[in-house]
Amino acid sequence: MVVLHRSPGRFAFRVKPIGLSGVLRPRLVVVWLALACVTFLVFCLTIGLGSGDYDITVDRVIPALWGSGEFADVFIVKELRLPRAMVALFVGAAFGVSGAVFQALTRNPLASPDMLGITQGAGTAVAVGIVLGIGSGLGTQGLGLVGALAAAFAIYLLAWNRGTTGYRIVLVGIGVSWMCVSATTYLVSRTGTVQAQLILGWLVGNLNQRGWQQAVPLAVALAALLPLVLLLGRHQRVLGLGDEVAAGLGTSVQRVRLALLVAAAALAAFATAAAGPILFVALAAPQITRRLARTPAPPVTASALTGATLVLVSDLISQRIMEDSVMPVGVVTGVLGAPFLLWQLARANKAGSGG
Amino acid sequence: MTKTPTTVAPTRPARALLLVGCAGVLAVLCLLSLAIGARAIPLDEVLRALTDPTRPGLDPEVRAIVRDTRTIRTLVAVVVGAALGLAGAVMQGLTRNPLADPGLLGVSAGAAFGVVGAAALLGVTALLATVWFAFAGAALAAVVVYLLGSRGRGGASPVKLALAGVAITYFLDSLTSGIALTDPEALDRYRYWSSGSLSGHTFGTVLTVLPFLVGGALLALSLGPSLNNLSLGEDVAASLGRNLNLIRLRAALSVTLLTGAAVAVTGPIIFIGLVVPHVVRTVTGPDHRWLLPGSMLAAPCAVLLADIVGRVVVRPQELDVSLIAAFLGAPVFIAMIRRRRLAEV
DSSP states (O other), X not given: OEEEEEETTEEEEEETTTTEEEEEOHHHHHHHHHHHHHHHHHHHHHHHHSSSSOOOOHHHHHHHHTTOSOHHHHIIIIIIIHHHHHHHHHHHHHHHHHHHHHHHHHTOTTOSTTTTTHHHHHHHHHHHHHHHTOOTTTHHHHHHHHHHHHHHHHHHHHHOSSSOOHHHHHHHHHHHHHHHHHHHHHHHHHSOHHHHHHHHHXXXXXXXXXXXXXXXXHHHHHHHHHHHHHHTHHXXXXXXXXXXXXXXXXXXXXXXXXXXXXXXXXXXXXXXXXHOOOTTHHHHHHHHHHHHHTOSSOOHXXXXXXXXXXXXXXXXXXXXXXXXXXXXXXXXHXXXXXXXXXXXXXXXXXXXXXX | OOOOOOSOOOOHHHHHXXXXXXXXXXXXXXXXXXXXXXXXXXXHHHHHHHHOTXXXXXXXXHHHIIIIIIHHHHHHHHHHHHHHHHHHHHHHHHHTOTTOOGGGGSHHHHHHHHHHHIIXXXXXXXXXXXXXXXXXXXHHHHHHHHHHHTOSTTOSOHHHHHHHHHHHHHHHHHHHHHHHHHOHHHHHHHHHHHTOOOSSOOHHHHHHHHHHHHHHHXXXXXXXXXXXXXXXXXXXXXXXXXOHHHHHHHHHHHHHHHHHHHXXXXXXXXXXXXXHHHHHHHHHTTOHHHHHHHHHHHHHHHHHHHHHHHXXXXXXXXXXXXXXXXXXXXXXXXXXXXXXXXXXX
């Protein structure tokens, strides 16, 4: 009844009576479970050791999350530290998914929302807001969201010429990205030191003073867009074979690509709006995950877990590294994520697995 | 990336015409760059100041502006532009990635880190000293990227090299912003340097980096046939008798020399090295023997043009060259992408 076909690293199976078939990658499953455990552990650690002098051990954090335990523990965990940790978790997950989709879509491991101008668009909008003092009612969060979505919209529109190709999206993205960067650079170099420091502080990515106000919209975005990405996952893998092949296999190339782009760009936009452009997470998380799981394309949910872990660990370090002040989390993600990615690149010993 | 034959190979005269045309445009732009600025000087007076500086009737102020300030500025623009264009073309050929730019080996980030680190830790802010620290940072970053990217079997494959470059770039950028955010003096130094300015240089700074630039340019120009073989795929290049690792090493070395020296002088001038090769490729096709010299001649034109525009638009103030380059160049670039069927890297 169950037909199994075994090839190195994966099982293809078919259950005839119910017409179910699929491919099982044991390594991916193991990696996924391990990543989920690590993410949860780091999440609890971040809450337990986060800002302030009151350390809580993990075995007290977990019950406190459900509201049991000492009153002080519950109060600190649920009221003070949980919101920030949630923002970190969601931001990391959103960037991870966004990066995985962009890289699969453009078939370019360097493509990510930070390379294609989406986060830069957010940066420019926020810089304009800070320099001109406008949009304070909207807040940096709203400005960032508007800027990122505008950049994504512009990229898609400009790359449209009787359809889009991954290649053209990448190149147009570069152009849009550099325009936004140069506008931001101009504002930073011409404005006063106070504003410049504000802008640079936002541009580096920051989780300070973040709470439910940022976490809730992001959670809603994730809840809406992650299922969409997963539903389109089959088509996305077919797109990875090239536009012609995908069209030949019956995929509606342009429609799938548009839906994936919108989902990935919106995820990046919401994450950037919440915490600023925490660079590198969207680029590195899918690549790290792909190498851990040894899959041909970055796996989506596992990349989300890697991204969340990366941001959470960075946030914990950024809160504890200096006695009197808090480093912006974006400073730490690069310092932390880069060596890990390099280590993985260096030990990619199978021919071709580095590529 | 699939290779689809998108452009018909251009004829030899078209390519030769491109080179000649670029050289001509470059000469005209050089003259304009000497004439245009906060104080506009007529072209005949510019020529007189250049050819016969001791002539009695000449306004000493004009002579100073033309022969000192603007000559150096033009020289820096040409030299840096050529270096960035050439480095960009080599980098894209080496990694076969349209996103590759000269900063990708971590060079710009290394230079920035050198500048900020020197200002914050050693208190070095003098321009000539800064150049050395920037160059040292750039070279060190490139060496680290190359060594890490070439570990493991398969050597320095394009993707590994590019990813290692991005990783190191983010790593160093994080450190740089960490320092700049905590040290106001380093922040000021960084802001000044990172805006990519062509002004305020002396012959000394140009002479300091010139040997590196010339060496890097010669190395890069000699790479044409090798990069052509490489563009057929690594296996084909290897079976044609090419030593892949040697090609990669030479290419990385030339990019480091060119970009490191250019970035050390002016700060990161974004966009030029990334975009000019794409533009030139639409005329020359993917043949690196034409693409490399074409980029080397076209990029200084772009830098000079951006610089001249930057001097004119908000006269008597100036806008930085990298700003103008990106702001004017990006729409042109996007229009080209839309209009033409691109020759893929």
